[in-house]
Amino acid sequence: MAGSERSSGTAMSTDDFIRGLWRENPVFVQVLGMCPTLAVTNSATNALAMGLATTFVLVLSNTLVSALRNFIPRQVRIATFILIIATFVTVVEYLIQAISLELHRALGAFISLIVVNCLILGRAEAFASKHGVGRSVLDGLGMGLGFTFGLLCLGGVREFVGSGSLFGWSLLPAAYQPWIVMILPGGGFFTLGLWLLVFNHLKSRRAAAHCVVQEATR
Amino acid sequence: MNNDSLWTIFLNASLVNNFVLAYFLGICPFLGVSGKLSTATRMGAAVCFVMLVSSVCAYGIHNLLAAIDAPYLQLISYIVVIASTVQLVEMFIKKMSPALFRSLGIFLPLITTNCAILAVALFQTNKGYDLLQSIVFALGAGSGFTLALVLMAGIREKLELAAVPDMVQGTALTLMIAGILSLAFMGFAGVGA
Numbered sequence: 071m072a073g074s075e076r077s078s079g080t081a082m083s084t085d086d087f088i089r090g091l092w093r094e095n096p097v098f099v100q101v102l103g104m105c106p107t108l109a110v111t112n113s114a115t116n117a118l119a120m121g122l123a124t125t126f127v128l129v130l131s132n133t134l135v136s137a138l139r140n141f142i143p144r145q146v147r148i149a150t151f152i153l154i155i156a157t158f159v160t161v162v163e164y165l166i167q168a169i170s171l172e173l174h175r176a177l178g179a180f181i182s183l184i185v186v187n188c189l190i191l192g193r194a195e196a197f198a199s200k201h202g203v204g205r206s207v208l209d210g211l212g213m214g215l216g217f218t219f220g221l222l223c224l225g226g227v228r229e230f231v232g233s234g235s236l237f238g239w240s241l242l243p244a245a246y247q248p249w250i251v252m253i254l255p256g257g258g259f260f261t262l263g264l265w266l267l268v269f270n271h272l273k274s275r276r277a278a279a280h281c282v283v284q285e286a287t288r
Numbered sequence: 289m290n291n292d293s294l295w296t297i298f299l300n301a302s303l304v305n306n307f308v309l310a311y312f313l314g315i316c317p318f319l320g321v322s323g324k325l326s327t328a329t330r331m332g333a334a335v336c337f338v339m340l341v342s343s344v345c346a347y348g349i350h351n352l353l354a355a356i357d358a359p360y361l362q363l364i365s366y367i368v369v370i371a372s373t374v375q376l377v378e379m380f381i382k383k384m385s386p387a388l389f390r391s392l393g394i395f396l397p398l399i400t401t402n403c404a405i406l407a408v409a410l411f412q413t414n415k416g417y418d419l420l421q422s423i424v425f426a427l428g429a430g431s432g433f434t435l436a437l438v439l440m441a442g443i444r445e446k447l448e449l450a451a452v453p454d455m456v457q458g459t460a461l462t463l464m465i466a467g468i469l470s471l472a473f474m475g476f477a478g479v480g481a
Contacts, residue, residue, distance in 0.1 A: 104315035105403040156364040259467030266460040
């Protein structure tokens with residue numbers, strides 16, 4: 071029993087990493103961590119910064135939770151996870167403040183609010199508390215980058231349509247009339263809704279193809 | 289210090305800068321528990337209560353931390369207070385109404401990770417509200433959250449009967465409606481000023 075547990079703890083697989091990027095993408099498939107997803111994606115730069123900050127916290131909290139998983143009593147595990155996450159978020163908040171004050175001002179209270187991103191607590195509970203350190207780091211990295219990818223998809227579209235630029239560089243001619251609504255809160259809901267629509271479409275097409283193959287082999 | 293009148297704070301928190309529709313806070317329960325009107329109302333009440341308690345506690349903690357000069361403990365102590373308040377509410381509801389306890393399901397413990405509650409504590413600190421202003425701010429935010437949740441639940445109950453394409457069903461549809469609601473709430477801009 072102990073031997074099998076050790077092997078499952080150390081055996082790293084690329085699947086742990088890939089899964090978060092696409093098949094179980096936190097934003098589009100699991101629909102987790104919606105608050106920062108919608109709130110800071112009015113520009114691609116903010117989206118990237120938020121994604122990277124979340125990845126940082128996710129990897130470190132996964133590491134610590136996984137390392138301590140045999141010492142944390144079951145009854146107080148959620149409280150312990152939250153404390154671990156809050157510690158790393160405090161670290162990342164001071165880090166961003168040190169790197170770029172401007173970015174710190176743009177993201178505002180949403181850096182502190184990484185604590186309550188359901189994605190991080192979800193991964194701690196569902197993955198890191200059951201698997202070894204190596205796999206948990208990979209899982210955190212994959213999920214974090216998948217989250218960043220999702221944020222960039224939203225932020226890119228919203229900034230491009232809403233102000234005709236990308237990462238602050240204007241791309242469209244000056245005659246372009248920006249759709250202000252896309253930068254406003256309503257636009258965030260619309261953009262995410264449309265992306266989910268695209269993903270639903272892909273999923274239903276794949277399911278349909280799968281059915282056809284099954285019919286043919288039968 | 290902040291000299292905003294109480295009425296302005298309340299209006300701002302509940303309508304003009306509605307926590308759900310303008311600040312995107314508390315989206316998870318907003319999408320998850322807005323299926324039925326009765327559940328939505330009670331969820332709103334539970335969140336209001338937790339907000340109120342944690343707002344008062346946060347005010348005390350902020351002053352305490354300022355006194356011992358340890359601002360870096362702010363986030364950690366806020367989240368601990370919120371988590372314990374949620375635990376309290378959970379035990380209370382479980383005892384008083386097991387049916388409600390079941391219908392809220394996983395979303396009850398998840399109030400802890402409801403960003404709206406932590407945000408109330410953080411915003412009131414940033415804006416430098418005094419105790420009374422903090423309480424009114426928490427009440428406004430809570431009622432704004434409940435209002436958004438109830439509006440959404442009402443619309444979704446009607447949608448059950450409508451014929452929508454398969455692909456749009458579920459979260460995508462809910463988000464589109466939230467977008468339209470959010471546009472409608474922009475009409476309140478300037479009311480509390």
